Amino acid sequence: MIYFDNSATTEMNRQVLDSLLAASKSYYGNPSSLHTLGEETSHLLRQARKQIASLLKVNEDEIFFTSGGTEGDNWAIKGTAIEKMSYGRHIITSSIEHPAVINSVKQLENLGWEVTYLPVDENGQINIQDLKRAIRKDTVLVSVMAVNNETGSILPIEKISTILKDYPSIHFHVDAVQAIGKIDLDLASSRVDVAVFSGHKFHAPKGTGFIYLKKGRKLAPLLSGGGQESGKRSGTENVPGNIALAKALRLILEDSHEKRKGMLACKTEISAFLKSKERVQVFTPDKSAPHIICFGVSGIKGEIVVHALEQKGIIMSTTSACSSKRKLKQPSVRDMGYSKDVAETAVRISFSHMNTLNEVEEFKTAFDEIYNQLKAID
Amino acid sequence: MQITEILVRYGELSTKGKNRKYFIKKLQRNTRSKLKQYQNLKIVANRDRLHITLNGEKADAVMEDLEDIFGIQNFSPVVKVGKSVEEAKKAVVHLVGKHFKENMTFKITTRRADHNFEYDTNELNQILGSEVEESFQPVSVQMKKPDLDVRVEVRLDGIFISVDTLPGAGGLPIGTAGKGMLMLSGGIDSPVAGYLAMRRGVEIEAVHFHSPPYTSPKALQKAKDLTAKLARYTNEIKFIEVPFTEIQEAIKKHVPESYSMTITRRMMLRLTDRIRADRNGLAIMNGESLGQVASQTLDSMMAINQVTSVPVLRPLISMDKNDIISIAEKIDTFELAIQPYEDCCTVFAPSKPKTKPKLKKVLEIEEELDIKTLIDNALAGIKISSISHEDSSEELSNSEFQSLF
Numbered sequence: 033m034i035y036f037d038n039s040a041t042t043e044m045n046r047q048v049l050d051s052l053l054a055a056s057k058s059y060y061g062n063p064s065s066l067h068t069l070g071e072e073t074s075h076l077l078r079q080a081r082k083q084i085a086s087l088l089k090v091n092e093d094e095i096f097f098t099s100g101g102t103e104g105d106n107w108a109i110k111g112t113a114i115e116k117m118s119y120g121r122h123i124i125t126s127s128i129e130h131p132a133v134i135n136s137v138k139q140l141e142n143l144g145w146e147v148t149y150l151p152v153d154e155n156g157q158i159n160i161q162d163l164k165r166a167i168r169k170d171t172v173l174v175s176v177m178a179v180n181n182e183t184g185s186i187l188p189i190e191k192i193s194t195i196l197k198d199y200p201s202i203h204f205h206v207d208a209v210q211a212i213g214k215i216d217l218d219l220a221s222s223r224v225d226v227a228v229f230s231g232h233k234f235h236a237p238k239g240t241g242f243i244y245l246k247k248g249r250k251l252a253p254l255l256s257g258g259g260q261e262s263g264k265r266s267g268t269e270n271v272p273g274n275i276a277l278a279k280a281l282r283l284i285l286e287d288s289h290e291k292r293k294g295m296l297a298c299k300t301e302i303s304a305f306l307k308s309k310e311r312v313q314v315f316t317p318d319k320s321a322p323h324i325i326c327f328g329v330s331g332i333k334g335e336i337v338v339h340a341l342e343q344k345g346i347i348m349s350t351t352s353a354c355s356s357k358r359k360l361k362q363p364s365v366r367d368m369g370y371s372k373d374v375a376e377t378a379v380r381i382s383f384s385h386m387n388t389l390n391e392v393e394e395f396k397t398a399f400d401e402i403y404n405q406l407k408a409i410d
Numbered sequence: 411m412q413i414t415e416i417l418v419r420y421g422e423l424s425t426k427g428k429n430r431k432y433f434i435k436k437l438q439r440n441t442r443s444k445l446k447q448y449q450n451l452k453i454v455a456n457r458d459r460l461h462i463t464l465n466g467e468k469a470d471a472v473m474e475d476l477e478d479i480f481g482i483q484n485f486s487p488v489v490k491v492g493k494s495v496e497e498a499k500k501a502v503v504h505l506v507g508k509h510f511k512e513n514m515t516f517k518i519t520t521r522r523a524d525h526n527f528e529y530d531t532n533e534l535n536q537i538l539g540s541e542v543e544e545s546f547q548p549v550s551v552q553m554k555k556p557d558l559d560v561r562v563e564v565r566l567d568g569i570f571i572s573v574d575t576l577p578g579a580g581g582l583p584i585g586t587a588g589k590g591m592l593m594l595s596g597g598i599d600s601p602v603a604g605y606l607a608m609r610r611g612v613e614i615e616a617v618h619f620h621s622p623p624y625t626s627p628k629a630l631q632k633a634k635d636l637t638a639k640l641a642r643y644t645n646e647i648k649f650i651e652v653p654f655t656e657i658q659e660a661i662k663k664h665v666p667e668s669y670s671m672t673i674t675r676r677m678m679l680r681l682t683d684r685i686r687a688d689r690n691g692l693a694i695m696n697g698e699s700l701g702q703v704a705s706q707t708l709d710s711m712m713a714i715n716q717v718t719s720v721p722v723l724r725p726l727i728s729m730d731k732n733d734i735i736s737i738a739e740k741i742d743t744f745e746l747a748i749q750p751y752e753d754c755c756t757v758f759a760p761s762k763p764k765t766k767p768k769l770k771k772v773l774e775i776e777e778e779l780d781i782k783t784l785i786d787n788a789l790a791g792i793k794i795s796s797i798s799h800e801d802s803s804e805e806l807s808n809s810e811f812q813s814l815f
Contacts (some may be wrong), residue, residue, distance in 0.1 A: 071628065076811060275814050282815065391561055408740045 033392045036348040039382030045235035046401030048280045055272035063269050073271045080278035091221050097274050098263045100207040100241035104228030105132035112173045113140050120170025121145040126158050128180050128364040140146040154369050155317035156185030167207050173203045178211035182351040182364040184324025193223035213284040214321045225249045236280035240273040291385035296322040298383050301392050315365050328377025332406050336380045344398035348381050413469035414490040418460035421483035436583040437481045443645045478643050480609050490568045491694030498569045499541045506542050506572040515552035520562045527564045558800045582611030589613045590693040591790040595766030596633045601743040602734050604640050606725035607695045617682050619654040629751040631759045638802035639743045646796045653791040657784050658758050664778040671763035675714040683718040699726040704763040
């Protein structure tokens with residue numbers, strides 16, 4: 033089997049799994065307990081937090097553990113909305129955000145908040161002037177993802193940062209779920225206030241994640257209770273999961289330059305291959321993350337390509353896993369200006385550093401076979 | 411260009427007349443023990459400097475450890491080149507380049523141990539000086555307090571050049587002042603007092619009072635961890651754990667609350683003094699700072715200190731809390747000290763301790779206590795361990811847990 037669906041989720045790293053098992057077995061105490069077992073886990077939790085903070089070059093008290101990307105995005109958006117309700121109720125976001133963002137702001141829209149959705153061009157890019165024009169006196173939140181999960185387009189976080197420097201009271205939330213380990217993130221010196229991360233996208237266990245919340249910024253808690261995570265996110269801490277998460281982050285950022293080069297080589301190879309096919313359209317723009325390539329075979333629905341390739345042992349998906357089964361949100365490709373028919377052809381290959389050029393060659397062979405087969409039925 | 415040796419300059423000890431040899435010997439021994447993990451080092455002490463030859467050991471790591479040794483005023487990394495003027499010129503330009511700022515002043519100070527070298531010191535000063543002037547613009551030579559002092563030494567086996575001077579820890583070599591007992595509670599102050607005493611050459615042993623189950627194992631571990639932090643400046647520190655439960659229970663039972671603090675302190679001082687006598691210590695140190703809390707008024711100090719005539723040194727006596735905290739942060743004990751574990755001072759703390767206890771009253775109250783038995787019982791139960799810098803629970807658990815991360 034060749035696994036090319038790493039933006040949906042990743043295989044847990046063996047060493048990470050070892051840590052998860054060892055920690056679950058031996059360190060099951062509740063970090064809030066007074067006894068030694070509790071002290072021990074509280075120490076381990078702090079270690080995990082410290083390690084994540086130091087890998088991202090931020091402070092320990094700027095990291096808060098969550099259950100993953102969806103919780104992080106919900107928290108960043110609704111937490112800001114509750115916190116800043118009395119200052120304003122206007123939110124700016126892009127039209128190609130993950131459903132965790134889109135549906136969070138939709139929920140707020142139903143409650144009376146106003147939302148501006150910035151359109152994207154055929155490269156999946158927002159226009160920075162649109163953002164400038166959209167900012168109002170009552171804008172409390174700008175929410176833009178760093179890397180689009182369907183097409184891999186890289187959004188202009190630095191440019192937005194520059195604009196928002198003149199609006200210090202607006203929260204800037206970045207969904208960085210697809211960005212970590214794939215592009216450079218400089219949280220400490222940037223204007224980003226909240227960045228959201230999900231463990232299972234970088235070989236950590238599912239149900240783990242964290243947010244970065246800049247010192248001095250406030251998010252109202254969504255989960256109230258026993259006051260864990262400095263009172264910001266209650267619920268008994270998932271210590272083994274967070275240890276595994278910290279380890280996975282260390283591993284993914286180790287030699288990350290080399291890893292990116294490896295993924296980019298695969299992507300470049302496949303991209304050139306696909307572009308040589310008459311009936312293939314590549315939707316991923318040139319300026320994009322190294323691990324995602326989104327394309328379609330004209331006239332053939334994406335799911336047919338996905339199933340055909342699966343029969344050949346190659347696992348990939350139609351755009352995002354979250355929306356592929358349930359039509360929660362229109363695909364980003366549609367937002368990029370393509371017709372509904374074209375957007376429906378979109379499929380996505382997403383790499384991890386574990387993929388190889390050999391696998392790319394196998395893909396090419398398999399793809400040629402189904403390409404000819406599909407051509408025949410057309 | 412590689413750093414081949416480090417030149418260490420002594421601090422105050424250079425002024426110690428006949429004791430000089432003793433001080434230098436101590437410093438050499440302390441340096442050896444601190445740097446013992448670097449097996450290839452050669453350490454030679456002479457009258458005015460210590461020469462550390464690296465023999466391939468990492469200069470950065472060695473210099474970082476040197477910063478923790480008391481009695482060192484400053485030190486300089488030295489680069490060695492072959493015995494030719496051309497090589498010396500190149501090295502000097504390279505090293506000056508690292509520090510170059512426009513309009514800076516510099517001087518070249520040459521010493522010559524090898525008097526057969528083709529140029530004398532004046533010629534070398536001129537040759538190297540004009541090389542610097544030609545390579546960098548604008549710079550000028552200045553003899554008094556230049557921005558950069560380039561020291562060149564021609565020896566038999568090569569030319570040695572150094573430009574940087576890094577500050578050492580100052581103070582006096584540990585052990586030169588003798589041994590003293592540090593009363594270590596687990597708070598912010600006492601580790602700082604210990605650090606300052608060590609800086610003046612005192613070899614410390616830490617005395618900690620422990621009252622299970624009123625104090626938690628964590629509080630004891632914290633005191634040990636603080637000791638491990640202090641051990642960075644020396645080799646090992648003896649940690650003396652004194653069981654204090656029986657005494658505290660007796661005080662609680664027999665002593666009026668307003669005097670319990672005073673009497674508790676007197677008992678602690680008595681015990682520390684007995685331990686000191688047994689272990690040949692010459693003084694007792696604590697973290698008292700005048701007026702900080704009820705036990706630290708002059709009235710209290712007088713009433714408490716009355717149990718011994720041995721010097722009780724209080725390095726923090728005139729310091730403000732903020733100054734103490736900034737030293738605690740510097741020596742990395744602050745974060746640890748503020749961890750909230752009950753120690754024996756807080757559990758039995760009276761709500762209104764006397765700030766002006768009367769000695770006469772104190773002596774009356776103590777009649778109620780069987781002091782001799784209480785002291786002997788406590789001394790019979792002391793536990794002594796050696797703590798080194800690597801022993802902190804943080805370090806230990808880090809290595810134990812490391813594979814998890």
